[in-house]
Amino acid sequence: MAEPALRLRGICKRFGAVNAVDGVDLDVFAGEIHALVGENGAGKSTLAAIAYGAVRPDAGTIEAGGTVGLVHQHFQLIERLRVWENILLGREPRAGLRIDRVRARAIVRELSERHGLAVDPDALVETLPIGIKQRIELLRELVREPAVLLLDEPTAALAPSEIDAFFLNVKALAARGTAVLIVTHKLAEVMGYSARVTVMRSGKLVARFATADTSADAIARAMVGGEVPALAARAPTQLAPRLTVRDLRSGAGAGALGGVTFDVAAGEIVGIAGIEGNGQTLLADAIAGVVPYTGEIALDGRPLPSGMGPAQRLESGIRIIPQDRRHEALVLDWNIVDNVALGRQRDPPLRSGAVIDRAVAQRYAADVIERFDVRPPNPQAIAGALSGGNQQKIVVGRALAGTPRLVVAYQPTRGIDIGAATLVGSRLIEARNAGAAVLLISFELDEIFALADRVYVMYAGRFAAEFARSAIDRGRIGALMAGG
Amino acid sequence: MQRTVRDALIAVAVVFGVGSLAMLLAHVSPINGFGALLDGALGNPSEVAETLLQTTALLFPALGVALAFRAGLFNIGAEGQIVLGGMTAGILGVALPLPGLLLIPIVLLAGAAAGGLWGGLAGFLKARFGANEVIATLMLNTIALLLATYLIGGPFKQPGAGAAETPPLPAAAWLPVIIPNTRLSISFILALALAATLWYVFRRTVFGYELRAAGDAPEAARRAGIDLGRTAFTALALSGAIAGLGGATIVMGVLHRFNTGLSPGYGFIAIAVALVGNLEPLFIIFAAFGFGILQSGAIAMQAEANVPRDVVTLVEGLVIIALAGRRFIVERRTA
Numbered sequence: 156m157a158e159p160a161l162r163l164r165g166i167c168k169r170f171g172a173v174n175a176v177d178g179v180d181l182d183v184f185a186g187e188i189h190a191l192v193g194e195n196g197a198g199k200s201t202l203a204a205i206a207y208g209a210v211r212p213d214a215g216t217i218e219a220g221g222t223v224g225l226v227h228q229h230f231q232l233i234e235r236l237r238v239w240e241n242i243l244l245g246r247e248p249r250a251g252l253r254i255d256r257v258r259a260r261a262i263v264r265e266l267s268e269r270h271g272l273a274v275d276p277d278a279l280v281e282t283l284p285i286g287i288k289q290r291i292e293l294l295r296e297l298v299r300e301p302a303v304l305l306l307d308e309p310t311a312a313l314a315p316s317e318i319d320a321f322f323l324n325v326k327a328l329a330a331r332g333t334a335v336l337i338v339t340h341k342l343a344e345v346m347g348y349s350a351r352v353t354v355m356r357s358g359k360l361v362a363r364f365a366t367a368d369t370s371a372d373a374i375a376r377a378m379v380g381g382e383v384p385a386l387a388a389r390a391p392t393q394l395a396p397r398l399t400v401r402d403l404r405s406g407a408g409a410g411a412l413g414g415v416t417f418d419v420a421a422g423e424i425v426g427i428a429g430i431e432g433n434g435q436t437l438l439a440d441a442i443a444g445v446v447p448y449t450g451e452i453a454l455d456g457r458p459l460p461s462g463m464g465p466a467q468r469l470e471s472g473i474r475i476i477p478q479d480r481r482h483e484a485l486v487l488d489w490n491i492v493d494n495v496a497l498g499r500q501r502d503p504p505l506r507s508g509a510v511i512d513r514a515v516a517q518r519y520a521a522d523v524i525e526r527f528d529v530r531p532p533n534p535q536a537i538a539g540a541l542s543g544g545n546q547q548k549i550v551v552g553r554a555l556a557g558t559p560r561l562v563v564a565y566q567p568t569r570g571i572d573i574g575a576a577t578l579v580g581s582r583l584i585e586a587r588n589a590g591a592a593v594l595l596i597s598f599e600l601d602e603i604f605a606l607a608d609r610v611y612v613m614y615a616g617r618f619a620a621e622f623a624r625s626a627i628d629r630g631r632i633g634a635l636m637a638g639g
Numbered sequence: 640m641q642r643t644v645r646d647a648l649i650a651v652a653v654v655f656g657v658g659s660l661a662m663l664l665a666h667v668s669p670i671n672g673f674g675a676l677l678d679g680a681l682g683n684p685s686e687v688a689e690t691l692l693q694t695t696a697l698l699f700p701a702l703g704v705a706l707a708f709r710a711g712l713f714n715i716g717a718e719g720q721i722v723l724g725g726m727t728a729g730i731l732g733v734a735l736p737l738p739g740l741l742l743i744p745i746v747l748l749a750g751a752a753a754g755g756l757w758g759g760l761a762g763f764l765k766a767r768f769g770a771n772e773v774i775a776t777l778m779l780n781t782i783a784l785l786l787a788t789y790l791i792g793g794p795f796k797q798p799g800a801g802a803a804e805t806p807p808l809p810a811a812a813w814l815p816v817i818i819p820n821t822r823l824s825i826s827f828i829l830a831l832a833l834a835a836t837l838w839y840v841f842r843r844t845v846f847g848y849e850l851r852a853a854g855d856a857p858e859a860a861r862r863a864g865i866d867l868g869r870t871a872f873t874a875l876a877l878s879g880a881i882a883g884l885g886g887a888t889i890v891m892g893v894l895h896r897f898n899t900g901l902s903p904g905y906g907f908i909a910i911a912v913a914l915v916g917n918l919e920p921l922f923i924i925f926a927a928f929g930f931g932i933l934q935s936g937a938i939a940m941q942a943e944a945n946v947p948r949d950v951v952t953l954v955e956g957l958v959i960i961a962l963a964g965r966r967f968i969v970e971r972r973t974a
Contacts, residue, residue, distance in 0.1 A: 500845050
């Protein structure tokens, strides 16, 4: 076999007491798409950062047959600049002291044609959809002609059709001789596009597969280190009217909510399938009471007018698992105890007179830590220092504590690993079994199909169709999501 | 905790490092300069009492500034709130014919109310119109000072007096002295009690919890049912009330009358004090004492070591830049 384009030997990295990466060897060859998978905290992102040179390993060697490029999980674009400015940032062609704009545009155009990644060099990045932004991220690395391209969860924000297009581009890159390493937790992508798979768990390399010789189940078992836990069973429930929404409209322009009408009964999970940016955010925010709207929202027949804020909605039993856990749900500088209390600070028994009862707060936190297997199981741990999955467990745990009447779950398993996602899904089903109405908004069809009793497909701010659980048609839903 | 220690060390390093440099430039040995400063501040019991007086004058506004900071708000209007609190005390202390037992608490509360009104005005502008509280409180400083200058130079001027000041307070309105033959009054105890109260409020109460949530993660707080506008208003009003109370204690405990020179910038130095104390009320006590030493030793340093007292102003300003600057950089980075 040829020399690998990227060769890692004996890589070790500790963060405090944690062995993030523990003696890993990895080869990635020119022309292959190599998937690096593992649960949250398995060390895969750290390993990618080490290969890129952003993190210095404690031990081990890195050899690369050329430049190494890295596309981050979170976009690193400057929204207020144009496409060419972003792509050529730091390497702009110059004409004297000025930037040679004509040549800059030509470089970007040539690059974009050569790789088949169409972009308008003069577009403002902030005006572009997510799929195009991902292309720009990719082009920015491709300017440097990398021999090795590292992609860290590159499709986290993409719609199904955008994901397909993205991988076609990646495949073409590999075919032209680039070594591609994809860090991901989405097994469908691994199975669909990679040639080889390396699995990490707790910092160690635990399995290597040729993709053609393995299955998604076998990879998942290697990631989890045993059988993948099953979802909680759906119990038969007595449906009773709970949430009614009539001709709900909010916002204007792209992402506006253009009039939706639906009900969610107590004891059912209603899924909203759709591509990000089709009005889901405003739907959740309207129910949460943080944006103005027209139309009607009622809970148990009691209308919730547009001006009614989050405090009263919380009081009436509405719990929101928001889109952005870091900004909308958690106080990152606080410990788990104080974060679990957030939203209930005025409710007895947590509030006792003017004071927060610390024993009750401790008990609430201990409940969430136990029911959701939060790690570390230390109530004093600072939320910002937890992994994304454990942060999400706190947010979900807080929302499902007690007996919520309505739970709005916005991408409740975004960016969390299989074990944690199954746990969150099971808890949502249990809340439904116990009589909560659950509105599940997700961009991941698998999640909707696994959890929802009924599905609405959302496109351009409205519902394009409704499916009962028994009549779910995956192909039809995928087409409707794209506006077909 | 680590950060508190680090901030305190930064402050001490700035004070001694830059202070020494400035003294060397003034051709004075830093050992002599700081020696004179410390001797002047702590050399004998009456000097210690003067230092505690300065500590008190800084502690009130620093606690006020810290309260606003905890809610994510930068109150740089403490100076104006001190002036209005002091003015209200100076006017009412003379005008109300009441015995001391009633007069003192009423006048103190009136001073707090005046400062609270001024802080609350900035809070109202923020809550209602989204006005930036930094600009609002800064501009209200000027208005407060001009308003006080007008009122005591005109309507409330002491008849026949040359200077613009209120008539002297009756002894019934004087705060009782706690160390005989010094000017240190019960206001020192009051300030310590207030620090302890705020410590409890931040740590234990629902109000303190909501205040900190609004400051540390406004969007998460809003979604958890916390009214950000009301919190901003309450925080700035209370912040102003605490600074105003401080102004009243200066008038009732030290000057025994009001004039517009009652504060040599306590409201601004208080920002440094609050930051050095890492916004923790109990640490702020020690920070106020440290700055109290600087304030009270500065005159001795000027007289005995020939170091211009501006050196103290210089290092205080640099401490603000070092700590406030860093805090804002951290906030911007995480925003």
